[in-house]
Amino acid sequence: MSGQDHSNGPDPVRKASLLRTIKAVAWSFLGIRKGAEYDKDVNQLNPVHVVIVGVLAVIVFVVALVLLVNYVVSSGVASA
Numbered sequence: 001m002s003g004q005d006h007s008n009g010p011d012p013v014r015k016a017s018l019l020r021t022i023k024a025v026a027w028s029f030l031g032i033r034k035g036a037e038y039d040k041d042v043n044q045l046n047p048v049h050v051v052i053v054g055v056l057a058v059i060v061f062v063v064a065l066v067l068l069v070n071y072v073v074s075s076g077v078a079s080a
Contacts, residue, residue, distance in 0.1 A: 015044065016041075016044040016046070016049075018053075020041075020044070020045065021045055021049050021050060021053050022053055022057075024041045024045060025054050025057050028054075029061075
């Protein structure tokens with residue numbers, strides 16, 4: 001007896017495309033998700049990929065906000 005439990009079998013293979021991961025993260029940013037789609041994502045998406053895409057999405061979002069604020073301030077629209 002080796003002390004390891006192999007009764008559950010190997011971990012399920014998580015196969016999902018990069019586009020599906022990006023879509024899942026985008027829907028999560030909006031806070032809109034159907035229960036069935038969420039369950040499908042949980043079973044198919046690789047958590048490491050979700051974290052990487054999520055961090056990249058946050059960086060893109062912050063850079064876009066900074067660029068928008070710089071544009072508004074430099075164009076004089078913000079001054080009243």
